[in-house]
Amino acid sequence: MTHAAPLSPRKTPRQSRSRASYEAVLTAAAQILERDGIAGLNTNAVAERAGVSVGTLYQYFPGKEAIAAELVRRIKAQLLDDLTGALVAAQGRSLREAAQIVLSASIRHHARAPELSRELERIEEDLPLDDEVAAITDKVHAGLIGLLAEHALPAPEVVARDLTAMSRGMVHAALFAGETDLAQIERRLLPAILGYLGLDPRG
Amino acid sequence: MTHAAPLSPRKTPRQSRSRASYEAVLTAAAQILERDGIAGLNTNAVAERAGVSVGTLYQYFPGKEAIAAELVRRIKAQLLDDLTGALVAAQGRSLREAAQIVLSASIRHHARAPELSRELERIEEDLPLDDEVAAITDKVHAGLIGLLAEHALPAPEVVARDLTAMSRGMVHAALFAGETDLAQIERRLLPAILGYLGLDPRG
Amino acid sequence: MTHAAPLSPRKTPRQSRSRASYEAVLTAAAQILERDGIAGLNTNAVAERAGVSVGTLYQYFPGKEAIAAELVRRIKAQLLDDLTGALVAAQGRSLREAAQIVLSASIRHHARAPELSRELERIEEDLPLDDEVAAITDKVHAGLIGLLAEHALPAPEVVARDLTAMSRGMVHAALFAGETDLAQIERRLLPAILGYLGLDPRG
Amino acid sequence: MTHAAPLSPRKTPRQSRSRASYEAVLTAAAQILERDGIAGLNTNAVAERAGVSVGTLYQYFPGKEAIAAELVRRIKAQLLDDLTGALVAAQGRSLREAAQIVLSASIRHHARAPELSRELERIEEDLPLDDEVAAITDKVHAGLIGLLAEHALPAPEVVARDLTAMSRGMVHAALFAGETDLAQIERRLLPAILGYLGLDPRG
DNA sequence: AATGAATGAGGCTTCATTCAT
């Protein structure tokens, strides 16, 4: 009975009271996701924690998927934000320096809320892939690809995907294992990236 | 109120009739997991696909978690198997060669059933972590750590974790994106690993 | 693995709509209990007879035990009510008169719905014994004990228990056998009680 | 689907091995009944505890009810046994003495396995009432009635029922409350019975 | 006779979603 459920919010309210409810729902969902993973995410629980009735929740979201989708959208947007600065800063630098700058930004992004971001990445992998998210992802990729192309790397799409996946994998594993020193993680990951890029890892 | 659900099978039957049912359940579960992910894994579906009644399923497993746990156990055991050969072959080789051998084995392992192995890895991350699985994981790690220690690498546990996570991440992403040429993937991943290890990636 | 099931209602609604459902569930449960005993008490049957969905039932009660517990609570409260009047009336009377007054009230209490009250007494014996019920039971006992102490009887707790149990047993048996003349029953039981109390049964 | 299940054993085996299984089932059932009450009585559990397969259980009993019924039959037969001696001893004695003798036997009967006997009494009340049990019960009653008639008591059937019920009620309550001194219980109950019979309780 | 694997009806409970107020 999977009815290709709609993933976009029903209305994005502008009035303050509505706005508050809308945000409350998202915040509650994020907290639950962080604490209990996707298994714990159910509309009744979200509404309750948001201090809002289920009815209201459904006023703004056509279903639970849509809530998750909106969270994905936001975290992706934030990633774009986080990376954009780095990409600008990386412009004109050597590939080695550029890699370091972007990596650093990326790690900081994931470290903000590791559990939540891991959960949202999982959801993103499973979800039918929303247009808007795709658009953001494309922008992120485009930035990365641009940077890579600047340094005349072949198949920059593949490179972007590889580096993203490698980094995600390692960073999540490290954070999951209890590490907190981001610089440490970065110091270990950078040589791998440099190696991938064919640069001498011993800077 | 997460009731620390029991994860071990109820009985591991040796008689042919039972054995067949037991295996049918596991096979069905693996197929469902592969097709629909953990969300689709429910006792009724598994029983039906296994051509067995729910009652029979419960005869052997105290619940769906236990089925998943057994699958995790098996895939880990297989990984151990797959790696053991590689680790033996790697003995006495240079770090560079050793890395290549192990990586190759690891990729082949994941490529057998990418969706399933990804799903099982997720499950493993979420599960309370079963003693038996922990034991197998330890053996895998011990093998890796031994190899790394042979080459006088510091903090081999961290290195093992980092490399495992990086590789998993990238390999899954590549397979997910539709790549099928394992050699290709290996050729991209190896330099990253060499870089991580501080070796010159351009062999 | 008896999970100390929760016995208190989830919410005791005050709004008319909810209130009606809540009461409907209790009424239905009482009827079923009366007709089929505890074996027939299952959530589906209760919900159906109450003209309510299972979901609604679970909105108010965490499980069938909780429904039974609430019925026990109510009948005990009613017993307390019924006896309180009698105890007041018995004050200052002779022990013989007092016994007769209390007995009479007690019989009338049981005769209201003999099947139901017998079933609820059984349940009460089996249940983990709820705080609230314990409190009511204590009050009932306290009343009885007070009365007995007034007449300088030793070990009034034991006496209260003995008389209660004897009466229950005989009254239920008589009603079960089809007797309907309460006065008859009372006339037979009273001498036993007087005898127990060491008074001359031939008043 | 209550098919008026048959209550008599399928066959009462005479061969030693069969006999042993048959008895093992009954013993197991009694133990479970004693420990967990009727709720815990299920055929699989009984068979397992009896060290016998379910198939074998069904060889001898057409269903779980039949097992319970047989236990009821036996305990009733035992009661008859226990009382018969007392009734003989009571013959020719004064009513007061006779009452004391029978009461004493009755208390001893219940005290052998209070939990079990209470559980079986409940079952008996609920069961469709088996012919054989009815026959035994009649004999018990007849004995009692004979004794009562000997002393020219009117409506001896009612008296028998009343006294039985009163005694049961009080004895079970006392045992349930943890009392172990049977003589104590008897000393309290006797005057009630004497009172009931219109005799001076202060012997 | 005995075994025990298999069955499936039936009972329990949750949670996404609707809708009257």
Added chain:
DNA sequence: GATGAATGAAGCCTCATTCAT
């Protein structure tokens, strides 16, 4: 707009009973 009571499909699990070996 908001509420929250109500719904019921869907998943979980047990246990009485059958039947092939």
